Amino acid sequence: MDYKLVVVGASLGGFDALTTILENLPGNFKLPIVVVQHRTRDTGDTLRANIQLRSHLLLVEPDDKTEITPGKVYLAPPNYHLLVEKGYFALSIDPPVEYSRPSIDVLFESAAIAFGPALIGVVLTGSNRDGAKGVSLVKEYGGYVIVQDPLTAESKTMPEAALALSQVDRVLPLEEIPLALAELSGTL
């Protein structure tokens, strides 16, 4: 399959998990990566800046209608939902979903509709159930899903909820996810 986009959802413990993934992805990783990391409203730019220190890929917080370009990591801004349209991002301030804005479900659903089988979804550590519905939609639309092995997750609720709802393609310890992504994307 010719994958075109990676979406990643993380909550509690996500900062370390995301950093581990991004510092182990090669600088020539060619698919755009879109990340929803739950966080409080006013965290400003620090999350992005801190992960950037360890990532080979450029991290940006997209504005509304920012074009999705390969080789970049897009981090959902605080207090907005981040949705994917064909080729560009859309932001919304619709009410929180499952108490979350940004919501992993909202991102995954929009990406599944826009990218179908060309989508890879990744669910990481977290202490709530956001992302479970999203994963089931990614599968419904023919995409590929990797869930972090709950045993290796700082908080296992989120990966477990995703696994309880869907049959996914891979369950991997955190350290093996970057390699799997590189392989799927054809970067290796």
Added chain:
Amino acid sequence: MDSRQQERENLEIELLLEAIFRYYGFDFRDYAPASLRRRIIKARDQEGISTITGLTERLLHNPNYLDRFVQALSVNVTSMFRDPEFFLTFRKKVVPMLRTYPSIQIWNAGCSTGEEAYSLAILLEEEGLYARTRIYATDINEEVLKKAREGIFPLEDMKDYTANYMKAGGEKSFSEYYSANYGNAIMRPGLGKNITFAQHNLVTDGPFNQFQVICCRNVTIYFNKELKNRVHELLYQSLVNFGILGLGSKESIHFTPKQGRYEQVENTISLYRKIG
């Protein structure tokens, strides 16, 4: 969902939007598809109908449902001094320029329940400019305009708004601007005296005045690219030369054809000056 089913869903959504446009004149056809779809599905589920086509039928044959549906499609969340840095920069960088005008016309497009317009009024009053200012605050949605005209907001929100107000450079006690009454904050009479709340649809209505300032924040995020660009044309035409355009904090003039016609007033703040 396979591609045939997806094709069918897209078609059903298209027909629904076409129907409410042709029959009722509400044009949602160019709204941002991903979030619009979510709201349509939610409305369908709330009505207990199994298909989008069923929703279209209800809309066409039950005019009473239209209002509720339009409400379900719109997102009206707003607050006072939302993104305080925006208002702080407005105070520091835009107010000095406004002082040079004998009268000031402001358009607050997509004003929702009015919090943004009242915030502008407070700021301008503190800067001694309100007496010669008129704020045209418009929205597509008559329900929110009704609330805006009343100028009554939930008292419980005032704590957040006070914090925003202070971050936006406010130096008074924010409680001077409202009186508390049974859980309501009633805006001080007089604060609304130079604000005109009126219905205007950015999709179907044209320019209606020339403005020194236009604030259109968190509205075009609900439009698709093409409609957003059309609205930017309208805003551009409605601004005087060197007029100021204020956008939401995650909206930018880049990615629109008007990009070269504005300069940013201050780095990282969505305030732009029309320069050509």
